[in-house]
Amino acid sequence: MCPTVDDGAPATNGVQANGSHEGFTKFESDFEKKGKAHTVNKNPYQPVGDFLSNVSNFKIIESTLREGEQFANAYFDTETKIKIAKALDEFGVDCIELTSPCASEQSRLDCEAICKLGLKAKILTHVRCHMDDVKVAVETGVDGVDVVIGTSSFLREHSHGKDMTYIKNAAIEVIEFVKSKGLEIRFSSEDSFRSDLVDLLSLYAAVDKVGVNRVGIADTVGCASPRQVYDLVRTLRGVVSCDIECHFHNDSGCAIANAYCALEAGATHIDTSVIGIGERNGITPLGGLMARMIVADRDYVKGKYDLHKLKAIEDLVADSVEINIPFNNYITGFSAFTHKAGIHAKAILANPSTYEIIDPADFGMKRYVHFASRLTGWNAIKSRVEQLSLTMTDAQVKLCTAKIKALADVRPIAIDDADSIIRTFHGNLHKENEDPLLPNMTEEEKKKFEQKQRELNGVTEKRELEDQADKEAEVPQAKKTKTVAGA
Numbered sequence: 350m351c352p353t354v355d356d357g358a359p360a361t362n363g364v365q366a367n368g369s370h371e372g373f374t375k376f377e378s379d380f381e382k383k384g385k386a387h388t389v390n391k392n393p394y395q396p397v398g399d400f401l402s403n404v405s406n407f408k409i410i411e412s413t414l415r416e417g418e419q420f421a422n423a424y425f426d427t428e429t430k431i432k433i434a435k436a437l438d439e440f441g442v443d444c445i446e447l448t449s450p451c452a453s454e455q456s457r458l459d460c461e462a463i464c465k466l467g468l469k470a471k472i473l474t475h476v477r478c479h480m481d482d483v484k485v486a487v488e489t490g491v492d493g494v495d496v497v498i499g500t501s502s503f504l505r506e507h508s509h510g511k512d513m514t515y516i517k518n519a520a521i522e523v524i525e526f527v528k529s530k531g532l533e534i535r536f537s538s539e540d541s542f543r544s545d546l547v548d549l550l551s552l553y554a555a556v557d558k559v560g561v562n563r564v565g566i567a568d569t570v571g572c573a574s575p576r577q578v579y580d581l582v583r584t585l586r587g588v589v590s591c592d593i594e595c596h597f598h599n600d601s602g603c604a605i606a607n608a609y610c611a612l613e614a615g616a617t618h619i620d621t622s623v624i625g626i627g628e629r630n631g632i633t634p635l636g637g638l639m640a641r642m643i644v645a646d647r648d649y650v651k652g653k654y655d656l657h658k659l660k661a662i663e664d665l666v667a668d669s670v671e672i673n674i675p676f677n678n679y680i681t682g683f684s685a686f687t688h689k690a691g692i693h694a695k696a697i698l699a700n701p702s703t704y705e706i707i708d709p710a711d712f713g714m715k716r717y718v719h720f721a722s723r724l725t726g727w728n729a730i731k732s733r734v735e736q737l738s739l740t741m742t743d744a745q746v747k748l749c750t751a752k753i754k755a756l757a758d759v760r761p762i763a764i765d766d767a768d769s770i771i772r773t774f775h776g777n778l779h780k781e782n783e784d785p786l787l788p789n790m791t792e793e794e795k796k797k798f799e800q801k802q803r804e805l806n807g808v809t810e811k812r813e814l815e816d817q818a819d820k821e822a823e824v825p826q827a828k829k830t831k832t833v834a835g836a
């Protein structure tokens with residue numbers, strides 16, 4: 350189950366095509382009904398002013414068709430690759446990175462086919478830092494070549510077996526060759542965070558000197574923390590004058606935070622993939638990066654990327670690799686904009702900025718209130734009563750809410766149950782012989798429900814008595830407020 354986009358497009362992942370969402374209701378807050386805007390852009394989390402920061406000026410290298418193809422479940426046929434490339438281009442990513450044309454004959458043909466699409470995004474291919482590979486890459490029609498070689502002792506000793514002098518010479522040869530063909534070249538060190546810092550910086554300085562367009566830092570094993578990222582990128586920023594790209598794996602959950610810190614430290618490009626797919630548990634997700642960056646600079650993100658297309662791209666990729674969008678996915682996850690507790694619902698109704706740092710409308714998404722639960726509050730039920738075009742006084746809504754809560758204590762209830770209680774409760778207001786609130790209850794449920802109602806009545810009576818006692822004792826206002834808030 351997943352919130353639907355606002356454009357009426359068919360929904361996936363369990364949401365009905367008509368937008369119905371079991372147990373939840375879409376709604377506009379009073380605040381928005383009055384024509385006031387979500388105030389998320391006026392938040393205290395503006396980027397820290399720093400002339401090296403690129404938080405308000407970053408580029409995306411979208412690697413679903415390279416890193417994403419390394420995801421366990423991924424298999425992209427040519428048609429799917431083309432669909433994904435076009436969708437990413439329409440979304441507005443700056444570069445699209447493709448699997449090495451040396452991986453297989455079909456990979457080479459697909460790379461050529463995508464280059465011929467005439468997309469706005471730059472098309473890059475990702476190859477080993479080796480002349481054999483770059484010679485093939487430059488013939489495919491790409492705008493640029495991303496080369497990579499392992500620099501950590503783990504990879505030097507147990508993977509390719511080459512020393513730093515060999516790596517430096519290979520890098521320079523490859524860079525000069527790609528540049529001689531008039532193409533863009535990026536040099537990246539694999540496993541940068543477990544590489545020797547002095548080795549790494551002297552390698553980057555050498556490739557910068559021969560005119561590489563971009564250097565890349567890769568947290569290949571997902572070990573880096575935001576602070577380590579900041580330190581390394583800021584140090585590198587002082588050593589090279591070219592662009593800096595960063596690539597973060599998510600093994601220890603820092604991929605988005607690391608990307609943000611890299612930009613704060615002066616990185617220019619971030620690698621992403623749709624839903625984060627890649628080796629193991631993947632890399633910085635495109636949607637997650639958007640969520641992070643829109644909080645920092647809404648105008649830049651909204652101005653540059655067609656955010657309403659995010660959900661469709663995620664659905665396309667999720668279908669292709671046969672996975673579901675996780676319930677807690679940034680922006681598009683089933684519960685990303687769903688509010689449940691009565692206190693939250695009440696505040697959201699008044700002004701959504703109270704519990705939303707991101708405006709779902711920026712992504713063409715809707716917020717939901719989960720009102721069919723024991724945590725619901727009378728404000729949420731009142732909003733539902735209005736949606737059902739019924740009229741009740743606040744006192745009646747409060748009583749009806751108590752009934753819903755009592756029933757939700759007996760068994761999980763769906764939106765239909767809550768609606769049915771509301772409607773029957775409303776009908777009973779004008780009847781002498783009341784109808785049962787829910788016709789389909791078992792004898793046992795009825796008993797429990799009655800018991801719950803008695804308990805609730807007891808609580809109400811107790812509160813009334815306490816209120817009465819407070820009044821009589823003339824309790825000071827501050828103390829009284831505290832009692833009510835804690836109730």
Ligand code: HCA
Binds near residue numbers: 495496538596598
């Ligand atoms: C890999 C390579 C890579 C490369 C990143 C880059 C990594 O698949 O192991 O080119 O910057 O994570 O190191 O994806």
Ligand code: CU
Binds near residue numbers: 632
């Ligand atoms: Cu990677």
